[in-house]
Amino acid sequence: MKRFRLQGDEVWRYRLAIAAGFLLTLAFPKFDVPGLAWIAPAVVLSAAAGFNGAAAFRIGFVAGLSYHLSFLYWLLLIPMGLPWKGVVVLGWIGLSAFLAMYQAIWVWLAWKISPERSPPGETGMLPHVRSFATASWGRRSLWCFNVAALWVALEMVQARFLTGFPWGLLGVSQYQMLPLIQLTSITGVYGISFLLVWFSASLLCAAALLLSKPELRRTWVADLFLPVLTVAIVFAVGMNRVIHLPAAPRQIKAALIQPSIPQTMIWDEREAITRFHQVLDWSTKALAEQPKAQLLVWPEAAVPSLFLWDTNLYDGKTIYESITGLAREQKVWLIMGADDAEPLPGGNVNFYNSSFLINPEGEVLAKYRKRRLVIFGEYVPFSRWLPILSKMVQSQGEFVPGNQPVAFPLGSLNVITSVLICFEDVFPHLTREYVQPDTDFLLNLTNNGWFGESAAQWQHAASAVFRAVENNLPLVRCANNGLTCWVDRRGGMHGVYFGGSKDIYKAGYKIFDIPVGAGGKYVPTFYRRYGDLFGWLCCGIAAIAIVAGALKRRAASAQPLGLACL
Numbered sequence: 180m181k182r183f184r185l186q187g188d189e190v191w192r193y194r195l196a197i198a199a200g201f202l203l204t205l206a207f208p209k210f211d212v213p214g215l216a217w218i219a220p221a222v223v224l225s226a227a228a229g230f231n232g233a234a235a236f237r238i239g240f241v242a243g244l245s246y247h248l249s250f251l252y253w254l255l256l257i258p259m260g261l262p263w264k265g266v267v268v269l270g271w272i273g274l275s276a277f278l279a280m281y282q283a284i285w286v287w288l289a290w291k292i293s294p295e296r297s298p299p300g301e302t303g304m305l306p307h308v309r310s311f312a313t314a315s316w317g318r319r320s321l322w323c324f325n326v327a328a329l330w331v332a333l334e335m336v337q338a339r340f341l342t343g344f345p346w347g348l349l350g351v352s353q354y355q356m357l358p359l360i361q362l363t364s365i366t367g368v369y370g371i372s373f374l375l376v377w378f379s380a381s382l383l384c385a386a387a388l389l390l391s392k393p394e395l396r397r398t399w400v401a402d403l404f405l406p407v408l409t410v411a412i413v414f415a416v417g418m419n420r421v422i423h424l425p426a427a428p429r430q431i432k433a434a435l436i437q438p439s440i441p442q443t444m445i446w447d448e449r450e451a452i453t454r455f456h457q458v459l460d461w462s463t464k465a466l467a468e469q470p471k472a473q474l475l476v477w478p479e480a481a482v483p484s485l486f487l488w489d490t491n492l493y494d495g496k497t498i499y500e501s502i503t504g505l506a507r508e509q510k511v512w513l514i515m516g517a518d519d520a521e522p523l524p525g526g527n528v529n530f531y532n533s534s535f536l537i538n539p540e541g542e543v544l545a546k547y548r549k550r551r552l553v554i555f556g557e558y559v560p561f562s563r564w565l566p567i568l569s570k571m572v573q574s575q576g577e578f579v580p581g582n583q584p585v586a587f588p589l590g591s592l593n594v595i596t597s598v599l600i601c602f603e604d605v606f607p608h609l610t611r612e613y614v615q616p617d618t619d620f621l622l623n624l625t626n627n628g629w630f631g632e633s634a635a636q637w638q639h640a641a642s643a644v645f646r647a648v649e650n651n652l653p654l655v656r657c658a659n660n661g662l663t664c665w666v667d668r669r670g671g672m673h674g675v676y677f678g679g680s681k682d683i684y685k686a687g688y689k690i691f692d693i694p695v696g697a698g699g700k701y702v703p704t705f706y707r708r709y710g711d712l713f714g715w716l717c718c719g720i721a722a723i724a725i726v727a728g729a730l731k732r733r734a735a736s737a738q739p740l741g742l743a744c745l
Contacts, residue, residue: 189234192227192230193226193237193238195222195225196227196238196239196241196245197241197242198245199220199222199223200223200248200249201246201249202215202219202222203215203216203219203250203349203352204246204249206352207347207351207352207634208354208638211355213352213353213355213356215352216349216352216353216375217375217382220375220379220380221379221382221386223282223286224289224290224326224379224380225386226242227239227290228290231287231291235286235290236283237283238286239279239283239285239287240282242279242286243279243280243282243283244276244279246279246282247275247276247279248271248275250347251275251347252271252633253630253631253634254267254271254274255267255271256630256633257442257629257630258441258442258443278344278347281336281337284333285326285329285330288725289326289380291729291732292325292329292724292727293322293728294318294319294321294322319384320381320402322384323384323402323406324377324720325721325724326376326377326380327372327374327376327380327717328373328718329721329724330372330373330376331373331718332717332718332721332722334349334369334714335711335715335717338606338607339608342551342552342554343606345606346638346642347638348368348372348642349372349376350363350368350370350372350374350375350645351368351638351642351645352375352641353371354642354644354645357417357669357670358413358414358417358418358421359371359374359413360645360648361413361416361648361669361670362374362413363648363649363706364648364649364651364704364706365704365705365713366713367710367713367714368607369607369711369713369714370713374406374413377406378403378406378407378410381402381405384402385399385402388402420669421669424668424669427694427695428696429694429695429696430693430695431473431474431695432470432472432473432690432693433472433473433474433475433476433692434462434466434468434474434475434689434690435655435657435663435688435690436458436462436465436475436477436478436657437478437657437658437659437660437661437685437687438454438457438458438461438478438686439628439661439685439686440454440457440659440660440686441628442628445626445628450483451483451484452483452493454483455482455493455501457686458481459501461686461688462475462688464688465688465690466509466511471511472511472690473592474513474589475511475513476513476515476622476624476655476657477624478658479516479600479601479624479625479626480516480626480628481515481516481659482498482502482515482516482518483498485517485518485519485520486499486502486515486517486518486535487499487519487543488519488520502515502537503537506537506541507539509539510539511539512537512538512539512589512591512592513535513536513537514535514587514622514624515535515624516624516626517533517535518530519535519548529579530577530578530579531548532549532557532600532601533546533600534546534547534598534600536588536589538590538591539591544587544588545587547581547585547600548579548580548582548585549581549600550582550584550603550609551580551602551603552578553601553602556629557577557578558577558578584597584612584613586615586617586618594619594620594695595615595617595618595619596618596619597613597618597621597622598613598621598622598623598624599622600624601624601625601626602625602639603623604639604643605639605643607645607649607711608711610646610649610650611650614650614652614703614707616701616703620693620694620695621647621652621653621654621655622656623643623654623655623656625639625657625658625659626658627639627659627662632660632661632684636660636661636662639662640656640664640672643666644670644672646666647667647668648668648669648670649706650703650704650706651668651701651702651703651704651707652701653667653668653695655691655693661684662675662683665691673691674691677689
């Protein structure tokens with residue numbers, strides 16, 4: 180156990196790593212200090228400078244843990260009673276620890292491929308950082324490039340491993356920097372993450388030169404030249420793209436209902452008819468506005484029962500009759516979120532988190548079943564062997580994932596949309612599958628009422644900004660309690676707040692004019708055509724750097740002691 184005891188030098192390094200993790204959180208909403216994302220990776224690397232192996236891994240893990248614990252604090256707001264509250268706390272810690280492994284691996288491998296080793300016998304930060312000055316400019320620049328590629332490679336894994344959880348990818352912190360994020364139409368959000376880490380690592384190298392050779396004050400400029408030049412070019416090209424956003428040939432008027440129903444009411448069957456009436460009342464008010472909306476949208480979990488299957492009567496009508504009757508009476512297209520079921524042989528039933536398209540004649544034309552389910556919210560792993568775990572899912576039963584995107588054609592409006600449910604729009608590679616040549620806009624139905632009035636709603640919406648830019652399509656968001664808005668093709672968010680306030684969480688409705696009409700003229704972006712090509716290239720670059728670093732260390736260890744010290 181002696182080797183795990185923290186030394187004095189290591190203690191303050193952990194404090195620095197914790198601070199770096201908090202810097203990452205502050206770069207995201209609600210704090211919105213995006214500049215911190217440009218320096219936080221350098222702070223994490225500097226905290227582990229001079230260490231390798233387990234020590235560097237631990238420091239990276241501590242930085243990642245402080246980041247994810249603070250970033251995902253809203254998991255603690257899930258309204259679960261005892262004893263499940265303890266499970267929520269364990270889930271928050273467990274998920275944060277799992278995600279922190281990516282930062283731990285990144286720091287560990289980053290110093291494994293370092294261009295220079297620490298001076299013999301030295302493990303301190305400053306001697307190791309200063310040793311960078313002995314490496315050539317080319318070797319330092321290559322290291323910075325490789326470190327950025329390694330970060331992206333790990334984000335690619337995070338977005339896919341165990342169905343993926345790409346929440347809080349570093350590049351998302353820049354969602355308000357519209358000229359910069361136009362790059363994502365080529366690289367996806369991973370290109371922004373790459374730029375941030377590349378600049379940050381180069382900043383560390385520049386600082387190393389200043390520390391080791393303060394008399395040569397201009398030498399550090401060379402280390403920052405390439406990333407700064409690249410960012411400047413990206414920003415200039417992106418600015419031109421933002422300014423010259425082509426006008427849409429036409430618009431449709433959409434009324435989006437945000438009922439702001441507390442999650443405890445959603446789980447309470449006694450409140451079913453009350454919350455259903457709230458949705459109906461807001462819909463009636465929204466459709467009374469002139470000119471009248473052509474499309475009515477309800478969020479995820481807006482309907483309190485199985486839409487197609489519930490035979491109970493509410494005010495003399497079934498849920499199905501009330502909803503289809505509303506569409507027919509108001510002569511409006513309706514897209515809504517509701518649970519669905521599919522009876523199976525043997526008496527079993529599959530449940531789905533679904534969305535439905537209803538035309539002005541009250542006919543159900545299409546339905547989409549959610550493909551990416553929330554672990555412990557919509558399904559519980561291993562529940563087949565431990566059935567008691569299924570009680571953690573607050574619904575009729577565990578959901579089953581859908582198997583494909585479904586287009587929703589609004590025939591009389593000559594509009595086609597594709598629906599994503601809940602956090603499906605945080606998956607870059609998933610969202611692009613929903614875009615076809617005739618898709619006019621993307622629609623996300625979500626219920627973030629689980630997390631109160633927290634940063635979760637803002638973090639979710641920030642990710643949606645990138646899906647719009649990546650695919651060159653507007654993205655409309657209809658949420659239970661925030662953030663209901665729409666995002667244009669360049670990432671600009673519209674209708675974020677309710678009129679006359681700075682509130683995103685309250686109940687009400689919003690009416691938007693959504694630009695549509697691309698149809699056959701839709702020009703797919705590079706990202707839409709080729710997907711995560713940039714991300715996979717980064718994976719290849721990272722793999723080559725790791726192998727080259729291992730070969731270099733093996734060659735160095737094989738040298739005679741005298742030669743190795745020269």
